[in-house]
Amino acid sequence: MTVRAQKFTPEVLLSAPRRSAGVPNADGSSVLYTTSTYSFETHAKTVELRSLDTKTQESRLLLQDNSISEPLWLPGEKEVYACLKSEDKGKTSILISMIMAGSSWKESTYTAGSIDAPASSLKITQLSEDSYAVVLAAQSSADGSLYNSGTAPKTQSTGKLYKSLFVRHWDDYVTPQKNSLWYATLTKAKDGKFELSKWVNALKGAGLESPVPPFGGTDSFDVSKSGIIFVSKDPKANPALSTKCDVYYIELSSFTEDPAPKPFEYTTKGFKGASASPVFLPDAKKAVFLSLSGAGYESDKSQIFLVEDLKKDSVKRLFNQKTEGSLDKSPQNLVFSHDGKTLYFSAEDQGYGRIFALTSDPTNGEVLRALTDTGYVSDIHPLSNGDVFYTSSSLVDYSSYSIIGTSKSESRAAKWTHSSSKDGSSLGLKASQVSSIRTPASDTTVNKTVHSWVYKPSNFEEGKKYPLALLIHGGPQGAWGDSWSTRWNPAVYAEQGYVVITPNITGSTGYGQAFTDAIRKDWGGAPYNDLVNVMDWVEKNMPEVDMTRTVALGASYGGYMVNWLQGHDLGRRFKALVCHDGIFSFAGGLLATEELYFPFHDLGGTPWYSPSANQTTDDAKQAFGQTSLDAWNKNDPSRYLDHWQTPQLVIHNEKDYRLCISEGLAAFNVLQARGIDSQFLTFPDENHWVLAPENSLVWHKVVLNWINKYVGLPAYCEDDEESADFFGGLKQDGGKTVEMPGMGKPET
Template identity: 30%
Template sequence: MLGALLVMSITVGHAQNLKDGPLKIERTKDNEVMNISTERQPLTAEKLWKLARVSGERVTPDGKELIYGVAHYNFETNSAERNLFSIPVKGGSPKQLTTEQGSESILDITAQGEIIYLYKGDIWKMQSDGSQKAKLTETEGKLADVKLSPDKKHILYSKSVLVNPFHSPDKYKDLPKSDVYVYDDLDYRHWDSFNDGRYTHPFVASYADGKLGEPVDLLEGKPYYSPQAPFGGAEDFAWSPDSKAVLYVAKKKAGKEYALSTNTDIYRYDLASGQVSNLTEGMNGYDTHPDFSPVGNRLAWLSMKKDGFEADKNDIILQDQNGKVRLNLTAHWDETVNAFTWSKDGKKIYFTAPVKGTIQLFEVLVPANLANKSLPRINQLTEGEFDVTGIVGEYDGGLVVTSTRLTRAAEIYRYDFKTRYLLPITTENEEAYAHIAETKVKGRFTKATDGQDLFSWVVYPPNFDPSKKYPTLLYCQGGPQSAVSQFYSLRWNLQLIASQGYIVIAPNRRGMPGWGVQWNEDISGDWGGQPIRDYLSAIDDLCTESYIDTARLGAIGASYGGYSVFMLAGVHEGRFKTFISHCGLFDMTSWYGTTEELFFANQDLGGPYWDAANEKTYTDFNPITYVEKWNAPIMVIQGGKDFRVPIGQGLEAFQAAQLRGIKSRLVYLPEENHWVLSGHNAQVWQREFFRWLDETL
């Protein structure tokens, strides 16, 4: 894939119905109610990066305390520091547990309240109040993706293994200062790094008194990745409830087969015998996130059907403990699952999924008899203009979740089963938002050219006055099958853009999840067709409003959104005055020849350019075809380490604009990949973004 909170003044202690979205309380860090400043200032890029980054870790076994992480970015060091905190789930003051430099992640919380965590590649423990920190392991190679066995006698973790000497210092030991890569097959590079012949493998070892026994490489030195590259983690591992076996996710393919396939499987390794079995044999798409029920009688995982289709419908699969009966729990449901977790009693599964421009929380009962094949009803638990971005855990009476809005960064909430309210647990950014001017968000429906209803989010500037006219930006989402929801980004932040005086419209065009499986699939093979017409329909409809300055329209986007910008630049027929494309696909022919995940290109483009059946993709749907019609300024942003949309795409587009005499600018980030990860680089990105709009719009 081209690589996710409305404010209201209330009295402290009041709950908020989910249709109004997550709660916002104005109070000081001492928990005192404070007046909302009438002199709020617009959000800036600097303020955005100073916001706390909140993430959930674990709910204690008794359900009373939440352990969570908070990261703060430091402009001087150009890095973020993350520490752990605890707070009562049902209300109270936070307590900081760690202050050491470096990030910690929770591995386990014992029944006695001890917190077992990973820090700088070793296992540590501390008391529930953060005291008595003690290092439990001292390993030569740092541990990663750690999972402790339920009986605490074994450890499952990952480390890098040299399998193929693709890099010359490994191939020719007498030439240690050489820097040459030699390949005879594909998978020579992925995401932002060349394959040096090292693969991440799962290892299992005995664990006692902080000492590890002799580790066993579960992939036996083969050229396979587990966790999956480049973004897989500990969620690709699981222990059986009896601690006698481990599960791991792997795509046991190499070279061209690896680049052309999404067929990951879930493998079971038996500790006693060393035997490996494939639990998902015959299931051809992604099979990921294995997780046993708390009582151990069921295994669940996420599964896609089609090999090569990375944005296929994601279903929850259940299997009994003997592996003889299997049930697709969401087969009858016309949406796709993001992530899931078991209820404490194992009788339900809770999950998140996109729906109608948001991401919401759902539940489904687990059938007592999987062989019955009768599929239970799926219930939507939350509804409102917000995203439920993750499920942290369960407490007595509800769930702990993370949530965002287009105007609010992530915080942690508790969802009450009885009241169906979301109530805030963390309020890390309240004080900051008390001084930031509000940006109104509204949903809007448009009739697309084929008569379908097309939904968009529209974000308005602070102090919006409908009697005035505003420059307006069409936001084009990447993916292409990524949801435009109530997300909150450090780069493509629609609140930040609107805060500079622009109206922003973000359509849920064809290809986005949350509007049914067919809507999501309709973009494949039709990149430059209906999705582009959807974008034009959305902006044309918004332009019927008197407050839109139709002489000052712009189109912006990244990845597929960047492709959309390049396409629109050639077919917009004078609508737009300026364009900004980040890591956009410009020439589909050269892109097919240089991108790395070919399964994606084959699914979404139809296949290679030398196949006559795909001619339309490389002509009618190819932005380079329309360069002669470019007539408006365009800024091109390109990462030097972007192998998904390689550097040639941005350079070709900029060079074409320059040679055609069109005002254009290249923003080249040599050390960035498909994203912008450095804080300082992100600040430059934002400054150049708004400088361009100031000049051209």
């Protein structure tokens, strides 16, 4: 392979150490974390467990072991920590270790106990001076027993019979096995070492599942000396038609009770959507959690609820009306200060992921303050002295740990920080490459302007013209933020020589709930017009951009928008397009998805209602209302195929059960049949995303080669048989699609 890029490249992106969220001890003097590094030379991943001294900034290697994960401090300890270790045949051990000067990790580490299954989401809380409660997640069979796929008996047939909705989810077929929370105790023995008691399934016989799949983890539950609080999908609601998750509490006195007490359910009147992020107050007598009002809308505004008495169904909204109006954003990552007087959380806000502090004032009621300005916060840990430790990233920095003061007299600048990439300089990136623009919004009733990030090459020269790469985000209720990504990183394109623009069009999060909601039933309307306005504004106001050399790329909803561009005038302004896992047809794509509540909500109802027909009422209609087919029809890309003519790369993965691979194949087939230059890339082992480093490298090679050839930039690399199996594609007829007999050429 001949790589021509000299600076930040996909190889640099994918081989850079991926640092976990930092876990500080109580006073913030030491931070535990893991780094995962992939080598394209050895084709192997290396995981390191490390500790960082916040005073000296010295990072110490504790262990290099790919089976280690989720380190955390034992509560009340400054040097003793626990972590998970994956063993043979799916077994998971809990290791206890102590950071001691002059001692090796092996000398200070021992196994406290294990669970005979793959496990994750470790949480520990202190019960007494010598004992701790331990809770983790592992799968259970229908009878509540522990399930290990590696040791379970194998069936002779691979057939799966389903009799209701929700056949598969994300990238797996739904099985009888469910996630469960398991608890035990760590107790100090006479020799000073901790021993683990037997595990108890907290959810046995309850008909509940937690953490909530596919992405639920420690954010699905919390543990205190009084018990476990958790969220679970409502077992009475169909998961394909409803987002409803409820909050439950299991009261435990010793964490040895077997069987576990029956979970107590809390109700949130008028809120029928998903609940999340349950967190105990430090006194373990109260708790808070997040909840959404709509049963089919994942991107509604999160509301904070307070459980005033854990033993009673006493739930109330935490925000008062005055405070509510000051934060038109969705809180996440709830966590309390050590004294319980301040609730911290993060929220998307104008392209950033900021930390907010909510305190109670005797005179003014609840007071809300922002603690950070830039970057994107992903994890928050209050310290014992009142400061806050947090993990964040930015568009040029893949991992930063910081400590910030929280008193009103202190500035929002971090008083301590540690950047893994030295603020991007080790990658050849710098903050001055990133700026913002504001362009007219097409729907001024919700927002006057649309915010876009602009990313320029590190060697940018005034007076020189550069091609434009327009990146369209997914969701559609999502946003481009000041955050790092290993899948869609603007720096990769900027360092090829593009000016990159990432617009947060109608439907984006972090710019007010009305702006997020405005995309409903209008996928191809206001968002498309926002993109038109962005391109018009750039042409008039950014002379550094060569508007004769532009490309557009998008994934998921962004992929839908690429297909939509193909059928509309804006598509003709681009030299080439890239559609990753996008929607081709609403009937074929959205009705084959697993979470049907998503299209039913976003498009205003089910597509089988006709005002003139005498139709029976079904579950979907009751949940989402009856609508005409207007929203489904007018926003469907497949209705405009006669206008398709821009060269397009289509990428779609076989394990994408959110949007089936037939969507990508249909788009590619149309492009080929119409004689339009096109390519199709697929990964049989990837889902809606491309996560494996080797696959991701191939993805980047193909994408960059595709767009570069249309804007006059050098190919990123030579075609390489080791990178992918190019069956009659890249080199066929000099890289051009062969025109098929009897097929007309694209319209001019």
